[in-house]
Amino acid sequence: MSTVKLTVNGKAVSVDVEDRTLLVQLLRDHLNLTGTHVGCDTSQCGACTVHIDGKAVKSCTVLAGQADGSSITTIEGLAKGDELHPMQAAFRDNHGLQCGFCTPGMIMSAVDIVKRHGGQLDEATVRHELEGNICRCTGYHNIVKSVLDAAGRMKVAQAAE
Amino acid sequence: MYETNYHRASSVDEAAALFAKGKEAKYLAGGHTLIPVMKQRLAGPSDVIDLARIKELVGIEVAGDTVTVKAATPHYDVAASDAVRKAIPALSSLASQIGDPAVRHRGTIGGSLANNDPAADYPAAAMALGATIKTNKRSIAADDFFKGLFSTALQDGEIITAVSFPVPAKAGYAKFPHPASRFALTGVFVAKAKSGDVRVAVTGASQSGVMRSAAIEAALKANWAASAVDGVSVSSSGLLSDIHGSSDYRANLIKVMAQRAVTAAG
Structure with missing residues (x-):
């Protein structure tokens, strides 16, 4: 067992977990942040994508211990209260989802893509x-x-800031 | 996953000492090859020693005719490096084709080479460019490093610290990726050294991991052009055959990817 200290969606957390715990398990099973999904569990499908220190990663292929000391953002951390993140709003407006299972990972990857490009x-x-x-x-x-x-929306929002 | 003990090392010496203390220790960098294998219970290390935060293992240096990528540098950083793109565009292009952005944020060059997956991309670059793999104990030429499927010349506890690539006159990489995993169904790296020597390395195709293709090398040495590969016959003997493609299909892919790689090299 180890104590893993993280900042998750802006909040400091400290969790005691077995060393074999994956980051996605820590998020879902210990912090009840079940918006991050497990699809293929083999780092191919991207449903488990979260940001570690601002970079998109597949949380099914990261040990919780590897993330110790890092800042994590999950799908639950994007909206500001009731106001959706522009990426979430765009997915809703453009019918960017059907069953919704891949959507949290899609949105986390997409935010990373827009940030980089x-x-x-x-x-x-x-x-x-x-x-x-x-x-x-x-x-x-x-x-x-x-x-x-x-x-486009994120560019406008950034310009307004 | 079997139970394990996680350790984070802050120096290469500390990592080696932790390794020696463990019963069946394994090094971990990005974890994008080791963790999947641990999840399948194909590996059950007593201890995993994380190298990713060791400062001396991260970074890229371009000096004269050599590009040195330190072992724990993620693929994303190699792909994004202007210095690498200028010195060896093919290496930059290869790094940008590994997995997907999330995988590239984590996976490292040292991990890729140490694992020597038969469908990994970096072994092809190391072999074709005649790279030198530096460890905490010695330097190993790429020709002596790869020892077949998932095996290398690394001794127990030895840590790759950096990989040095000589800058070639021309080089190109082309791969036919598996559509989900992005691993190479077949990938070919062609390089013409400044000495005029031509080396062609193939990944994803052979049952014994990365290999050179003497026939394509001879053809390209005589004439550095995609059309020079037309008449080459590539044997399917010893090539992988699975649900993704037969050995004959892969033999043909070797030619096609070699041609695309030459075209990319210019």
Whole structure:
């Protein structure tokens, strides 16, 4: 057993876990943050994507201990109270989800993509960079549309700040 | 996953000491090959020693005709490095094709080489460019490093600290990725050294891991052009055959990827 200290969605937490605990297990089973999903459990599908120190990673392939001392953002940490994050709002407005299982991972990856590329996003880049997130419902079309829409909104929001 | 004990090392010496103390210890960097294997219970190390936060193991140096990537540098950093892109664009391109952005944020060059997965990308670059793998004990030439499926010349407890790539005259990498995992169904790295020597390394295709293709090397040495590979016959003997592709299919992919790699190299 080890004590893992993290900042999760802005709050400091300290959790005693077995050393074999995965970050996704810590989030879901110990902190009840079940928005982060486990799909393939083999780092291919991306449903478990969260941000560690601002970078998108697959939390099913990270030991909780590896994240000790880091700052984690999950899907639950994006909205400001009742106000959805622009990426969440864009997914809703563009019908970017159907069953919704992949959506938390899609949104976490998408926020990371927009952050890294800023306003320089085109459809081909979004499709290439979303290769690590698998959706079995939408055919990706509206997901890509959502990400591009959100990229515009996030740029506007940034400019306003 | 079996029970294990997690340790975070802050120096290479500390990591080696922790390894010696463990009963069946394993090093961990990005964890993107070890953790999946542990989850399948194909590995059950008593101790995992995390190298990822060791400062001396992270970074990229370009000096003269050599690009040195320290072992715990994530793929994303290699792909994003302007210095690497300028010196060896093919290496930068290879790094940008590993997995997906989330995988590239974690996976490291040292981990990829130490694991020597038969479908990993970096072994092809190391082999074709004639890289030198530096460890906490010695330097190993790529030709002597890869010892077949998941095995390398590394001794028990030895830690890769950096990989040095000589800057080639021309190089290119092309792979046919598995659509979900992005591992190479077949990937080919072609390199023409400044000495004129041509080396071609193939990953993802052989039952014994990364290999060189003497036939394609000879063809490209005579004529550095994609069309030079047209007449080469690649044997399917010893190639992988699975649900993703037969050995004959992979033999053909070796030619096609070699041609694309030459085209990319220019």
